Amino acid sequence: MARVWSDGKFGFIDRSGRQVITARFDSAEDFSDGLALVREGEKRKFIDKTGKTVLEASWERVSAFGDGLAAAKDGKLWGYVDKSGKWLIAPRYSYARPFWNGLAAVTDGGRSLWIDRRGTIVWQTQP
Structure with missing residues (x-):
């Protein structure tokens, strides 16, 4: 999965270039160990490769x-x-x-x- 920037937001595409996770994040890191750290507004969280929240990132x-x-x-x-x-x-x-x-x-x-x-x-x- 690759991180992409579209209309001021981050999302993710697969190897074929198909958008897999809609560009809705204010910031996003690359996937590592099956999860990506993203930020939506003030909330930081880890998502899986379907875009589902797996873990809220409440640490500093x-x-x-x-x-x-x-x-x-x-x-x-x-x-x-x-x-x-x-x-x-x-x-x-x-x-x-x-x-x-x-x-x-x-x-x-x-x-x-x-x-x-x-x-x-x-x-x-x-x-």
């Missing part, structure tokens, strides 16, 4: 999904939510990047870390 900031998880900011800290919006890794990082191939880069204070989907540190920079 949120990334695209990768490996079934999205980095989300709650107050000053980042953690990871699943596609139902449940926290799988509680907010505890000063910054978090999306998961890719089972790992995600996070910042904990001044340390750069790589974590797995359970939140276990698999690599870190020297203090």
Whole structure:
């Protein structure tokens, strides 16, 4: 699916160029892990490839999904939510990047870390 701009709004087309999701969004990100983050007015949400809302994005900031998880900011800290919006890794990082191939880069204070989907540190920079 490709994101398109039409009459001041974003929508999505398939590989043949056929419009699959009507251009009705004020902003839209590309599909990742089967979902796209879009904004309609003040509401941000994740939609599936039919345009159906799957999850309201109520966090201050949120990334695209990768490996079934999205980095989300709650107050000053980042953690990871699943596609139902449940926290799988509680907010505890000063910054978090999306998961890719089972790992995600996070910042904990001044340390750069790589974590797995359970939140276990698999690599870190020297203090």
